[in-house]
Amino acid sequence: MARFDSLDGWLSWQEQFHPRPIDLGLQRVAEVFRRLEPQPGRIPTITVAGTNGKGSCVAYFEAIYRAQGYRVGAYTSPHILKYNERIRVDSQPVPDQDVCAAFERIDAVRGDISLSYFEFGTLAALDIFSRAGVDVRILEVGLGGRLDAVNIVDPDVALVTTIAIDHVDWLGHTEADIGREKAGIFRRATPAVIGDSHAPDSLLQAAREKQADVLQIGRAFDYQKQAEGWDWYTDQLKLQQLPEPVLKGEHQFRNASAVIMAVTCLQARLPVYEAAIRQGLLTAELKGRFQLIAGDPPILLDVGHNPQAVRSLLDYLHGSFQTVKIHAVFAMMKDKDIPGVLAMMRERVAQWYLAPLKNPRAAHEELLEYYFQQLDIGNVNKGYADFAAAFNDARRHALPGELILIFGSFFLVSEYLSQFP
Structure with a gap:
């Protein structure tokens, strides 16, 4: 018998259930994930962290991979209007009944392990994506990186957008401290895309210590605006006269550039044609940002x-x-x-x-x-x-x-x- 018969019921309970609304750490949520996760096969995964720009990058990933015809799962936070916005399959928020069913499965296997509101949501997203048969999942870190629930999954590409002072009570009071926390999503011998040309040394040092494959804007890749459109390039590849990103602001060229780098890193597993990149730049959607x-x-x-x-x-x-x-x-x-x-x-x-x-x-x-x-x-x-x-x-x-x-x-x-x- 389900604990609740409505999404509002589940969410109200989760808000009060765990003693701390934010409880950074992976041991509890990783153990429940181990009990929960059906392992039909390894889903290609992109993890996105950073102080600003995460939502934009997820939107570009969704639009590009959907333009190529892939089935895409995206997990973001917070939501603006409805909780379901956090868990999307092919850019559509999943229905209440699917979220409730995932919460019921999590509740059934967690035993006496207490979970926070965000941990329930992260596990629900991973469970829903597995059952939906997505081709790629895009996971946005909610807070920090190293101890965020999203980090229970090993990414195939990790992207850090920008580093700035925020959430100091949990991440530290300096950019150096915050950079080390964000670097927690990096993995050994895995592309670590950095969309901030002025990222703190701590982020780069942590990436090197993890032996990640560091790809930083301004070094491994970059962009240049032209009279019409813009160019994106590495030493081996160049995309010319790309359309201006539909999301507005100079920083969107940096966000889009980092996303293109990440997409390029996954070409062997998820081939994407240039036409899909162009279409994705023109069709990405993000509420509330400009x-x-x-x-x-x-x-x-x-x-x-x-x-x-x-x-x-x-x-x-x-x-x-x-x-x-x-x-x-x-x-x-x-x-x-x-x-x-x-x-x-x-x-x-x-x-x-x-x-x-x-x-x-x-x-x-x-x-x-x-x-x-x-x-x-x-x-x-x-x-x-x-x-x-x-x-x-x-x-x-x-x-x-x-x-x-x-x-x-x-x-x-x-x-x-x-x-x-």
Whole structure:
């Protein structure tokens, strides 16, 4: 008999079941995986870690391999609207009943082993992909790398996108510490693609210690923008006049370049023609990252929540909305670098609207006010009952030709997409 008959029931229980919401370590989840996993054959696996850019890279992998005709499993986090977004087969979120069935199988074999919310989800994704007969699985690391549940699987290619300060309570307070944690996904004699030309030495040193095959952008591969399109190249291979990535921002050329390198590494097992790469660059989809909603004024959604991600946002705004007045609906989690983000955006935003979120991790209005005052940032609108009130006030104030920017948290973007579809 199943413990619950609905996905909401399973998820509510998982949120309370394990004593720690984040419990890094592989022993418990690896043991349950050993009991659970039917081993019909080794599925080619790509693991993606990094501070920013993971979601974009997974989207490119999905689009490229699907364009080639492969059946693709993708596991990502967090979700924006529905939990099912985390587990996709051929870019479609799996149905509730499939997730519930996977949770039931996990519950049946775990015995007295306690699992966290994220560990249940990771095991469910791996179980579903095995039963769906996918040709390749793309696994996004949720937090760090070395001790993240995704790391129970040995990848055929490991990709690290970028390294920046984030999640310091779990990963360390320096880029060197964080680099070592991200390098935990690397394996001996396995391609280790690094999409950050300025990656900390700790990441490269850890890769060498593991005897991984290091392939870093700017060294083993690179790209060059042209008057029309762009070129990607290694010493042995060159793809010319590729279409501009559909996901916007200069950093997307770096993300796409790293993905092409990883795809090239797997050519012997998963052959991909250049036409599929081109199509994938044009068809990748990712909610909440530079997502532009047409209108007058238009609305721009961005889930970026650390200074590195906001630097990419600023670059995009400079290129696409250089002289446009910006109204920012804003919220962040209290464990993020709020003053760092505000300091970067202060000269670009004309009016701020502080949106309350129903999340215990969200920074409350008094804390946000404190940071705004410390940085001497004015034009702050506050006192709203909920997100909708803050957004509607921004809509009332924004004139035609201006821009409403909703940024700072996945949860904030989720509020918009759920209430104003």
